[in-house]
Amino acid sequence: MTILLVTGLSACASHEIRPMTPQPTGAYQLRQTAGGVEIAVDPMTTKAKAEAAFTIDLTEQGYAPILLVMENRSSDNVLVLKDAIELVDSRGNLRRPVTAEVMVEKFEHNKIAYALLGFGIFSYMSAEEANKKMRADWSSKELPAEKALLPNRKLHGVVYFDLGPGLFTFPNSTLTIPLQNLKSGEKFPVSFRIP
Numbered sequence: 001m002t003i004l005l006v007t008g009l010s011a012c013a014s015h016e017i018r019p020m021t022p023q024p025t026g027a028y029q030l031r032q033t034a035g036g037v038e039i040a041v042d043p044m045t046t047k048a049k050a051e052a053a054f055t056i057d058l059t060e061q062g063y064a065p066i067l068l069v070m071e072n073r074s075s076d077n078v079l080v081l082k083d084a085i086e087l088v089d090s091r092g093n094l095r096r097p098v099t100a101e102v103m104v105e106k107f108e109h110n111k112i113a114y115a116l117l118g119f120g121i122f123s124y125m126s127a128e129e130a131n132k133k134m135r136a137d138w139s140s141k142e143l144p145a146e147k148a149l150l151p152n153r154k155l156h157g158v159v160y161f162d163l164g165p166g167l168f169t170f171p172n173s174t175l176t177i178p179l180q181n182l183k184s185g186e187k188f189p190v191s192f193r194i195p
């Protein structure tokens with residue numbers, strides 16, 4: 001019994017980094033063009049999609065990762081601000097993005113428990129290493145906080161939303177991504193209805 005417990009803990013105290021290679025914007029069902037920028041949105045809200053990208057199912061704790069893929073086809077620089085992105089659910093509740101760091105704190109492996117149940121320092125180190133890998137992986141996939149998207153360039157990244165455990169309802173939500181042309185100062189929000 002003890003061997004099975006230790007084996008189970010060792011298997012859990014790992015994090016497999018899975019590459020995220022976005023498709024061209026035209027390959028996504030949810031896409032539109034505004035101000036010369038083509039934007040595609042891919043909600044990763046099923047268990048299979050979340051596990052394929054992040055190793056574990058983020059949705060089980062109420063997190064909604066959404067992949068954004070953008071291509072600037074205009075002749076001007078366009079500003080993208082992650083913290084200005086909004087998700088409004090069908091009841092009118094407004095959500096702003098959370099950082100990968102917030103999610104890691106929720107999902108990280110308890111190092112002390114692994115040390116006590118897994119017979120010492122090796123289990124502690126295994127859990128600590130898994131947490132570091134998880135933090136680095138999820139942070140590397142996150143949309144930058146602020147990015148000037150240059151002409152003829154692409155940008156992709158995940159925006160994470162905390163909908164709360166047991167409140168994972170996505171249908172009829174609206175995702176709004178505000179963009180700004182840095183030359184003219186014109187702002188143009190792009191909204192998507194999440195089916």
